[in-house]
Amino acid sequence: MQIRYFFDNPVALQVREEGRVEGRIEARAQMTLRILEWRDISVCFALREKVLDCYDLDQLEVWARRALTVERAEDLFSG
Template sequence: MTAMQYFWRHPLAEQVREEGRVQAKAEMTLRILEWRGIAVPDEVRERVESCTDLDRLELWAQRAVHAADAAELFVDE
């Protein structure tokens, strides 16, 4: 049992969880735009999918809710 508890505290386990959170946030950001009927150009998709900063992805997801077009995600950057 101790080995199993240790695994969840292991840095590798935390890295895998963080990567999953980043990927999920990137996917959600793109989905919000798509659900709203906003075209997502390849360059926007690539920029969102390649981002590893969870805080930046959160900001982009919030912007996606109100954006008139996909490029508005990156305003002021």
């Protein structure tokens, strides 16, 4: 029964949820960069780091959508 308690513990539940959120954030950032790569748009190190360092899912969504149409990677951050 101790194992069951561990998995139902509020702290364990919170840690699992935080892990899921972090996974979604990382996936969204990687997808944004991948879209630019597929479109043959070069991404400098500083821009790549800015995308990967972002922890705001809504902002990453905006950038992913912009990645579909921008002419230059820098244009992700304008508009």
